Structures are given as C-alpha cells and as structure tokens.
Amino acid sequence: MLEEILAGGAKALGIALPEKALGLYRAYYTALTEANRQFNLTAIEGEDQAAYLHFLDSLAVLPRAELAGKTIIDVGTGGGIPGLALKIAQPDMELTLLDATEKKTAFLEALTAKLGLPCRCLTGRAEELGRESAWRETFDVAVARAVAETRVLAEICLPFVKVGGRLLALKSADTDGELEAAESTVRALGGVIAAIHDYTLPGTDIPRRIAVIEKTAPTPERFPRRWAAIQKKGV
Numbered sequence: 001m002l003e004e005i006l007a008g009g010a011k012a013l014g015i016a017l018p019e020k021a022l023g024l025y026r027a028y029y030t031a032l033t034e035a036n037r038q039f040n041l042t043a044i045e046g047e048d049q050a051a052y053l054h055f056l057d058s059l060a061v062l063p064r065a066e067l068a069g070k071t072i073i074d075v076g077t078g079g080g081i082p083g084l085a086l087k088i089a090q091p092d093m094e095l096t097l098l099d100a101t102e103k104k105t106a107f108l109e110a111l112t113a114k115l116g117l118p119c120r121c122l123t124g125r126a127e128e129l130g131r132e133s134a135w136r137e138t139f140d141v142a143v144a145r146a147v148a149e150t151r152v153l154a155e156i157c158l159p160f161v162k163v164g165g166r167l168l169a170l171k172s173a174d175t176d177g178e179l180e181a182a183e184s185t186v187r188a189l190g191g192v193i194a195a196i197h198d199y200t201l202p203g204t205d206i207p208r209r210i211a212v213i214e215k216t217a218p219t220p221e222r223f224p225r226r227w228a229a230i231q232k233k234g235v
C-alpha cells in the first residue's frame, strides 16, 4: 500500500514527513490516475509503483539537498515529479512547476490548489523561458527527472539558477558516459559537476543517482540556444 511504502521509505531516507503528507500523496495518486484516463500524463501502473517510482524517487533528493525555504524550479515536471512530490514533504519551499504542455500545467494548477499547496505553474519551453529576465537566474535550485541527457538538461536548466545555486538531476545509475559528455558544456554555462550521489531506492534494488551541478558563474547571454542547436551538439 502507498502509505506503508512511503512511511517506510521516508524512514529509511531519514526524512520526517509532515503529518498531512500521506493523505496528500494518496490524493495526488488518485488525481494522477483519474487524469491518466483522459490524457497520457504519466506511465504508472498501480499505487505501489507510483509510491516507489514517483514519490519515493523524488523524496530521495531531500537527504542530499537543503531545500527548506528555497526557490525551486522543476523543469519538464510532467505530472509534477519530482517538484510536487517534494513540496508535500517540504511545504515551505517556493516551487515553480514548468512544462511545455499546457494540459499538464493546467492539471497541476488545479491539483495544487485542491491540495492547498500553492505553486507557480509555468507553461512554455524551458530554453525560451530561460531567456526571459523574469525567470533568468532567479532560482536557488533547479530539479529535473527524465527530461533530457545531462548536457541538454544543463543548457535548459542552468540559466534559471542563481550563481551559488545548483541543478539536481535525477538520473539512472548508468549515466557515467552522459555525465562525462556534459562536462565542457556545463563549464561553458557557468557550472561544474560538483557531486554524484549513488544510492539504492529504499525498499527496491533499483540503483539511482543524483548529479549535483553547481552554478559558479553567470550563464553567458548566448545560452540557452534554440532547441535544435542544443540537441545537435555541445560546446
């Protein structure tokens, strides 16, 4: 059951969940499954999978990053992962959920209001919004899961991050190659791959990884480039 998996998983991660959290994860799961009947929001099969692969996978960020009171942007959030799952555990963070698909951000707008978890929901391409002064270099932390390989991810996420802030990329464990391939682009963007945390998702044998990319200098004006250029090659 979702509640048991999350309570046990949080304990294994050393996280104290707020009193309301389990009820909120249940409501979130129900909303995801209902929305999935209308459009393809997320690939989840059943509450155990959602508990492990969505909620606990998101929560695993918390022991490895200080998010209390921080401004966070979840880039390519889809159904709200990892951002909204983190907000339930850490309600005092100031969260922005960004996705290119209006249907998804509309779902999240309604859901976060219903759950009483105020978030800003932004619709648009990250590489376009990251050029706007309203958003550029205004966040303490960017988070992302399953959006793009690290090199591409860095270019669409680091422009949002303040100098001194960081990008937390939730990755599978077999990403040594893509992390290495991202190094020169990350440097050009004003970042550095500062840490790689490898761990097993509690209650499973799934190896997971969080790559921490620190922003040490402002991102030069020419980034992010257009999507086609970003995808074609690094710098």
Ligand code: SAH
Pocket: 042, 075, 076, 077, 078, 079, 080, 081, 082, 098, 099, 100, 101, 104, 124, 125, 126, 127, 144, 145, 146, 147, 156
């Ligand atoms: N992070 C979620 C969703 C992953 S699917 C999870 O882990 O479950 C990838 C999502 O990123 C999709 O919802 C897609 O619309 C969004 N996306 C991909 N490229 C994007 C871009 N350049 N700007 C904004 N959103 C993007």
